[in-house]
Amino acid sequence: MSDPIRTLVHQLSRLPGIGERTATRLVHHLLRQDRALMHALAHSLVDVAERVHECPRCCLLCATEGPCAVCADLRRDDTLLCVVASIQDQAAIEATGEMRGRYHVLHGTLSPLDGVGPEEIRVQQLLARLGSDDRAVTEVILATPPSVDGEATALYLSRQLAPLGLKVSRIASGVPVGGDLQLADRLTLSRALSLRRVL
Amino acid sequence: MHLEHLSCDGLRNLVEVELSPGRRVTLIVGDNGEGKTNLLEAIHLASSLRPLKQLERQRELLGEGRERGVIRARFEADGPLPVDIVVEGHGKRATVAGKAVRDASELWRKVGVVAFLPDENALVRGGPELRRRMLDRVAFSLDPGFAVVARRFDEALERRNALLKSPRVDVEQLASYDAPYAAAAATLTLARAAAAHRLAPRFAAEARAIGGAALDAALRYQAALDDASGDAGMARGHDELAALALAALGRAREHDIRRRTTSVGPHHDDVALLTDDRRARFLASQGEARALVLALKLAQLRLVTEVRGQAPLLLLDDVAGELDRTRAARLFGAVDETGAQTFVTATHTSALPPLHDAVVVHVRDGRVTPREAA
Ligand SMILES: [Zn+2]
Numbered sequence: 115m116s117d118p119i120r121t122l123v124h125q126l127s128r129l130p131g132i133g134e135r136t137a138t139r140l141v142h143h144l145l146r147q148d149r150a151l152m153h154a155l156a157h158s159l160v161d162v163a164e165r166v167h168e169c170p171r172c173c174l175l176c177a178t179e180g181p182c183a184v185c186a187d188l189r190r191d192d193t194l195l196c197v198v199a200s201i202q203d204q205a206a207i208e209a210t211g212e213m214r215g216r217y218h219v220l221h222g223t224l225s226p227l228d229g230v231g232p233e234e235i236r237v238q239q240l241l242a243r244l245g246s247d248d249r250a251v252t253e254v255i256l257a258t259p260p261s262v263d264g265e266a267t268a269l270y271l272s273r274q275l276a277p278l279g280l281k282v283s284r285i286a287s288g289v290p291v292g293g294d295l296q297l298a299d300r301l302t303l304s305r306a307l308s309l310r311r312v313l
Numbered sequence: 314m315h316l317e318h319l320s321c322d323g324l325r326n327l328v329e330v331e332l333s334p335g336r337r338v339t340l341i342v343g344d345n346g347e348g349k350t351n352l353l354e355a356i357h358l359a360s361s362l363r364p365l366k367q368l369e370r371q372r373e374l375l376g377e378g379r380e381r382g383v384i385r386a387r388f389e390a391d392g393p394l395p396v397d398i399v400v401e402g403h404g405k406r407a408t409v410a411g412k413a414v415r416d417a418s419e420l421w422r423k424v425g426v427v428a429f430l431p432d433e434n435a436l437v438r439g440g441p442e443l444r445r446r447m448l449d450r451v452a453f454s455l456d457p458g459f460a461v462v463a464r465r466f467d468e469a470l471e472r473r474n475a476l477l478k479s480p481r482v483d484v485e486q487l488a489s490y491d492a493p494y495a496a497a498a499a500t501l502t503l504a505r506a507a508a509a510h511r512l513a514p515r516f517a518a519e520a521r522a523i524g525g526a527a528l529d530a531a532l533r534y535q536a537a538l539d540d541a542s543g544d545a546g547m548a549r550g551h552d553e554l555a556a557l558a559l560a561a562l563g564r565a566r567e568h569d570i571r572r573r574t575t576s577v578g579p580h581h582d583d584v585a586l587l588t589d590d591r592r593a594r595f596l597a598s599q600g601e602a603r604a605l606v607l608a609l610k611l612a613q614l615r616l617v618t619e620v621r622g623q624a625p626l627l628l629l630d631d632v633a634g635e636l637d638r639t640r641a642a643r644l645f646g647a648v649d650e651t652g653a654q655t656f657v658t659a660t661h662t663s664a665l666p667p668l669h670d671a672v673v674v675h676v677r678d679g680r681v682t683p684r685e686a687a
Pocket residue numbers: 169170171172173174181182183184185186
């Protein structure tokens with residue numbers, strides 16, 4: 115039989131930013147608390163593992179059956195689609211209140227240094243939805259980060275989207291070069307959205 | 314701005330060094346291998362957080378059997394500015410005015426240093442890489458934001474080359490990196506052109522000051538993206554340059570895929586150093602090459618001084634070798650004119666022209682002892 119404490123420490127220490135020492139401290143902290151806390155934590159983990167999935171339409175993470183809340187929202191502008199690299203970037207853009215259309219989450223950017231190509235991010239899903247459920251889209255806004263990889267991803271997508279004859283635009287580079295969408299303040303981000311240029 | 318006091322222990326062969334340098338010239342005298350250059354190393358680290366030359370391993374900076382080297386420097390730069398550095402086998406820690414610092418740009422704004430080393434004739438006679446690095450340092454000293462520009466280009470180049478090295482090159486992906494690469498290349502080219510434009514006249518003037526009227530020297534940035542660039546700086550704007558780069562990338566694509574590397578871009582720039590309109594690289598004698606290197610250093614020093622309103626430190630290691638007496642005398646005249654606090658190493662004071670107000674220290678077996686003014 116394996117030692118359950120050591121197994122838990124080992125599993126926790128595989129999380130980013132958590133070394134073995136922090137993991138050990140966390141486990142001993144949990145052991146000193148009411149056991150109900152551990153049961154609740156375990157239950158939450160199982161719940162997330164079983165219920166959270168990528169929205170079949172936009173690839174946002176959601177816990178509802180079928181499409182996510184954004185996709186299900188009838189008041190959204192069906193002609194506008196904003197492509198983002200990550201869930202965090204989607205949240206940052208949503209927080210500006212400027213984006214009334216729908217989203218598509220790539221879950222990454224092209225990244226040659228990590229061997230991440232178009233097959234590893236949700237490019238096929240984007241092309242597929244524009245050809246089926248989302249035929250109403252007239253403008254695709256590429257809101258990938260202003261990093262080299264983010265720029266290249268936007269250009270890659272614009273070439274892939276060209277045959278569809280849509281208006282394809284890129285958010286303005288108001289975001290500092292090499293910067294992070296999540297770190298840009300709301301005003302900068304809304305400016306970047308409103309000053310987007312057609313590719 | 315000047316260095317008021319430096320204590321150092323455990324760095325290379327230095328032991329319990331206490332140095333109170335002169336406001337103008339400090340002459341560091343000692344036999345070869347006793348630690349003169351190591352003392353310059355300590356001053357260089359204290360004023361830039363960077364070693365005098367590139368290291369293979371950080372450990373090289375430590376004395377034999379030493380676990381750590383300690384440098385404590387006190388600068389006077391609009392008020393006292395203490396800099397403390399601890400060098401260990403795996404890295405170094407530094408505090409400036411009591412605050413931990415991670416990069417050198419803050420210190421660079423306040424202190425700064427220009428160093429001449431005796432093996433730098435390659436700057437004139439060697440390949441273009443050293444000259445590019447020199448120009449980049451000048452660009453950085455004009456605007457520390459240059460670091461971001463250079464990093465952006467390196468990132469783009471690294472990614473493009475990674476795609477070219479993959480077993481099956483995805484041309485669609487490669488093409489997507491062309492535009493960001495071209496934009497970064499254009500920005501870097503313009504920053505280098507601006508730096509060269511400001512450095513060139515100062516280089517010509519310092520070459521005349523050291524070499525006399527007969528040394529008619531010029532510096533010309535040769536941008537790989539645009540061979541039409543010349544003395545007048547970059548005639549083209551950013552977008553025009555980026556478009557040139559993009560077109561060149563397109564033309565070179567097949568070639569780049571075969572060679573698995575990016576052939577177009579500012580990583581192939583050169584800085585031509587010319588004497589009598591011909592390339593010094595192939596023509597200069599050792600003495601002439603040394604005069605040109607020194608002219609480059611003094612030009613950098615002048616430029617930094619103009620930008621910041623105060624001179625950085627100047628370190629001259631074994632500068633007299635291969636310079637004839639006339640040139641050496643002219644050199645120290647030119648150095649004196651810069652007003653920079655200067656540190657000069659030599660095996661004998663007699664190898665140098667008379668230097669007034671010089672503080673002379675002796676280095677022996679890693680220890681420094683003060684001597685009477687010469
Ligand atoms: Zn959705």
